[in-house]
Amino acid sequence: MTQQKPLLSVNHLKTYFQSDDGLVKAVDGINFDVYQGETVCIVGESGCGKSVTAMSIMGLLPDSSTIQGSINLDGEELTKLSKGNMRRIRGNKLSMIFQEPMTSLNPVMTIGEQITEVLLEHQVISKKQAIKKSLELIKLVGIGRGEQIIKSYPHQLSGGMLQRVMIAIALACDPKMLIADEPTTALDVTIQAQVLNLLQDLKEETNMSMLLITHDLGVVAEVADRVVVMYAGKVVEQGTVEEIFTDPKHPYTRGLLQAKPVLGSRKKRLYTIPGQVPKLVDLKPSCYFADRCEHCMEICTQQTPELKCNDNSEHKVACWLYEKEVVHQ
């Protein structure tokens, strides 16, 4: 996998917001790649910068933001594109689904109208062909009674059904890269299982790449090939799904895995990470996890650790514990 060029390459990405409290460093110098046909999961707790990362890639940030660094998709530098060109990419190579399908659907248009609109905007086909393709897409995402569904309005459908519709819309133009931001968080667990299954099947059929964002380590373990762990706007650990779950290195990753109650493995008490995530304003150079970390050393409060490999694998961690010079000092 490493020989090939990545489909998506995010390098030194920094996305900052101007706010009343000061400069919010929502995403603060992150790097990761997504290869063809691969599912990469970004995992982390709320506010750590997952959605801002997604919106940065999609070019959908509000005007109050500034962006630095590089986002390369299939050879094209997205941060340099004009609004119009970015729009073109969004409907073609790059698609996204959101946590709340209702917010991205038009309440007064039928499902059919919304799918055909996307098709007509990005492809040179007739209205009739577009309607036919809409029905195919509806079928593809596992919705029966397609004829009836395309005539319905969003409020007439359940959450699980709407998320399928969103997936159909996202797939309308055969994207190479699908970004899914907490696509199953609002769904019941049996419906979540259906939607995750669907995404996996579609990914395998089309060989597209998927960047799936979630706070749920269970979902990560089910779908990811590789994992990016974020904390306070930074990537703190990155590796294959096996590396992250069987040999987690960063104290935060370890803490998350231990703090979660897991079906079938009972403990008397759950492990807890003390404290809470810091505000992303005015953070001094340091490990941002320092005040919650049981291994915190002096250097952790003074210098920011870099995300690095410490052996020949691609398993990277940003933690002073793994910098041999430091520990031996």
Added chain:
Amino acid sequence: MTQEAIIQVNQLEKKYKAKEKMFRKNTEYIKAVDNVSFHIEQGETFGLVGESGSGKSTIGKSILRLQSISNGEIIYNGKNVFQLDKKEMRHLRTKMQFVFQDPFSSLNPRLRIGDALAEPLLDHGLATKKNVKEKVMETMEVCGLPTYHINKFPHEFSGGQRQRIGIARAMIMDPEFIVADEPVSALDVSIQAQIINLFQELQEERNLSYLFISHDLSVVEHLCSRIGVLYLGTMMELASRDQLYENPLHPYTKALLSAVPIPDPTKRRERILLKGDLPNPASPPSGCKFHTRCPFAMDICRRVTPEFKEREPGHFVACHLVDKDETNT
């Protein structure tokens, strides 16, 4: 039932007026809770699980008499809650408390947290103006809220702290029984673990009994001694934790358990994928309400409502398939 039961729910039924006439058929009401019976033992945590709309919150609110019921009875320490006079009910209000998923919605935004905690104490004459502050500080400490927060307003707290406030507000009344309705569902893993541990510590110190409502089967396994599984207002299975998690009998329970993502990539499992969505609660399926999604549905399931029967001591199930297996062996 048993002598130590603190709560006994007998054939509880709750109908709501349907909000909209979505379908033209006989839909004047929704039977949110349909003939549900169970008891909660002194000092235990009873779990209620089921997908959204299954009637969990309705049962919780009915037990605390926060709303009327359509049929059945709620017995608290031998007394029928709905037959208490005003004075008795006022006393009971202190003994039974509610913790919500979103404590923010139940906090007055203009009331300092210290005053919000003091209010019910003064209201019920459980403290005097003189000693109320002392009681408030004591409870804050017990619930892990630093007392220097006493003059802050609700919006100044993080999600985890707000839930601690919600718990403190219940605890300050020195209750015997608490209904906790999805109290950790909105929290991040690291904060969730802190709050779960707090619930456990408080229970051990004060011999509290809990009704713990959650859609998260991992959290329920961790916390609860006995568990009821609801589907569309009907109790499908009721058992001890070991019985339910090690030997689930109802197809719905099995499907729910199999849908839970496990944070271990070496355990990616074959799932029981349920067909379709939750049916419209205003016109639930005939016979067994689960038959439209059940992989084992038989002819009889569509016609006859299965009886809720005890299969082994303490393990109740409502399913024709289980009946059949039993007669065959």
